[in-house]
Amino acid sequence: MALTYPDDLKYLDSHEYIRLEGDLATIGITTYALNQLGEIVFIDLLEVGATLEKDQSFGTIESVKAVETLYTPVTGTVVERNDQIVESPEDLADDPYGAGWLLKVRVDNPSELDDALSAEKYRQMVEGE
Numbered sequence: 575m576a577l578t579y580p581d582d583l584k585y586l587d588s589h590e591y592i593r594l595e596g597d598l599a600t601i602g603i604t605t606y607a608l609n610q611l612g613e614i615v616f617i618d619l620l621e622v623g624a625t626l627e628k629d630q631s632f633g634t635i636e637s638v639k640a641v642e643t644l645y646t647p648v649t650g651t652v653v654e655r656n657d658q659i660v661e662s663p664e665d666l667a668d669d670p671y672g673a674g675w676l677l678k679v680r681v682d683n684p685s686e687l688d689d690a691l692s693a694e695k696y697r698q699m700v701e702g703e
Contacts, residue, residue: 577605579697580671584647584690587699591671592647594684599648602675603635603666606700611637614663619644619676624652628686632677635663646679648686654678 583591589607593600608614619633626632626646633644655677659666666674691699 577609577697577700578671579604579693581693583671583693584687585693585696586645586647586690588645589700590645590647592687592690594681594687597681597684598653599650599679599681600675601632601646601677601679602670603644604696604700605670607642608667608670611635611642612639613637614666617660617663617666617676619655619660620652622652622655626650626652626679644676646677647690648679648681649683650679650681652677653680 583593585591585604589604591602591604614635614637616636617633620626626649628646628649630646631643632646635642635644656675659674659676668674
C-alpha cells in the first residue's frame with residue numbers, strides 16, 4: 575500500500591490520524607501503520623456513548639503479526655463507530671482515510687490537537703528524514 579499523508583489530517587506518533595470538522599473528530603489509523611501491521615484480522619472499538627480522555631486507549635487492532643493498542647488524540651464522547659470495519663476488518667486497508675475510519679468523537683477541547691503532527695512532520699517522522 576502506498577504511503578499517503580492527507581494534508582487535512584493531524585497525526586499522532588502512535589500512527590493514528592484525526593480529522594477535525596467543528597467539534598466532530600474522525601479518528602483512524604495511517605497507511606504507515608497498516609503497512610507495518612500487515613493483514614488486519616480483528617478490530618475492537620469502544621461503544622457509542624463511551625467517554626474518552628486524551629491518550630487513552632479506544633480499542634485494539636489485531637493483525638497476523640501483532641496486536642496494537644489504539645490511542646485517542648482528544649478528550650470527548652464517542653458518537654459513532656464504524657461497525658462495518660469491525661465486522662470486516664480486512665476492508666480497512668482499502669480506504670483508511672475515507673471509509674476505513676474507526677470512531678467519530680464529539681471533542682471537548684480542540685486545543686488538545688495543538689501538539690499533533692502536520693502531514694509533513696508525520697511524513698518526515700515515518701520516512702526518517
